[in-house]
Amino acid sequence: MTKETSLQDKKAPTQQKNVILRMTNVTKKFGGIVAVSNFNLELKEGELLGLIGPNGAGKTTVFNLITHVFPVTEGRIEFLGRDITKLSTDKIIRLGVARTFQNIRLFGSMTVEENILTGFHAHLKSNLFSSVAFLPSYQREEEYFRAKAEELMKDLGIEHLRDFKATALPYGLQRKLEIARALATSPKLLLLDEPAAGMNPDETLELNELILKIREKYGLTIIVIEHDMKVIMNICERIIVLDHGVTIAEGTPKEIQTNPEVIKAYLGAGDEDA
Numbered sequence: 001m002t003k004e005t006s007l008q009d010k011k012a013p014t015q016q017k018n019v020i021l022r023m024t025n026v027t028k029k030f031g032g033i034v035a036v037s038n039f040n041l042e043l044k045e046g047e048l049l050g051l052i053g054p055n056g057a058g059k060t061t062v063f064n065l066i067t068h069v070f071p072v073t074e075g076r077i078e079f080l081g082r083d084i085t086k087l088s089t090d091k092i093i094r095l096g097v098a099r100t101f102q103n104i105r106l107f108g109s110m111t112v113e114e115n116i117l118t119g120f121h122a123h124l125k126s127n128l129f130s131s132v133a134f135l136p137s138y139q140r141e142e143e144y145f146r147a148k149a150e151e152l153m154k155d156l157g158i159e160h161l162r163d164f165k166a167t168a169l170p171y172g173l174q175r176k177l178e179i180a181r182a183l184a185t186s187p188k189l190l191l192l193d194e195p196a197a198g199m200n201p202d203e204t205l206e207l208n209e210l211i212l213k214i215r216e217k218y219g220l221t222i223i224v225i226e227h228d229m230k231v232i233m234n235i236c237e238r239i240i241v242l243d244h245g246v247t248i249a250e251g252t253p254k255e256i257q258t259n260p261e262v263i264k265a266y267l268g269a270g271d272e273d274a
Ligand SMILES: Nc1ncnc2c1ncn2[C@@H]1O[C@H](COP(=O)(O)OP(=O)(O)OP(=O)(O)O)[C@@H](O)[C@H]1O
Pocket: 030, 033, 034, 035, 053, 054, 055, 056, 057, 058, 059, 060, 061, 062, 102
């Protein structure tokens, strides 16, 4: 069995699951630019969805709308049945949405372990007083989070790097650290923005396995934006293709690979990854 076949086998069975994220007629305009136009999505619990399209298609904007980095111009976004369209980013994170960024956003002067520990802040129960006074409740919480950080470092294979400064790591490892930090917020929905960017082919293959592993272990639903088709075609059950903000195709990897509209959009954009 080839490595790719075994990855296909690890995809989740397509039984009926609840809708975790629903986006209805979502549009985002930046002045005269329609970055996302009338976008609709019903994402099922446990699903691994790929969001692809040429540069400037609106993919990152979709993530920015889900996490309310920008308000929608029109439309509605529901997470776990709750309208989150107007909730603050902070509240959306607390509800269980986490993301990584196309341009890695780590705390460069902090160590690997410290970066992961920042992810737990969304769930801190101790207040400032108990932390300054180092009360037992704070110590217990601190110990618990350190143990969790340890587990996350092991899951991502970066435990030997715990005391390294984030910026001292090569790109591929920084991307893994970003995933570990995102997982520290205990998300139900994980948004990965170009996780394979800057990785070599071996690292990319390993990333595929890692994404499937964390989905299973942490019961995640995942949307992945990626230009590397070896990631998208190998691990995603469903793919949505955007072009100039418009959904031009939706389907399984096989359907998308042979879709004439998709081929035209990529060739038109001169993208060599398609
Ligand atoms: N904050 C912003 N202000 C103005 N225009 C924006 C802003 N963010 C995105 N855009 C525009 O919206 C469109 C979609 O951009 P977006 O970054 O979502 O595309 P993308 O598909 O993620 O592209 P890439 O693959 O290059 O990352 C582009 O025309 C972009 O210039």
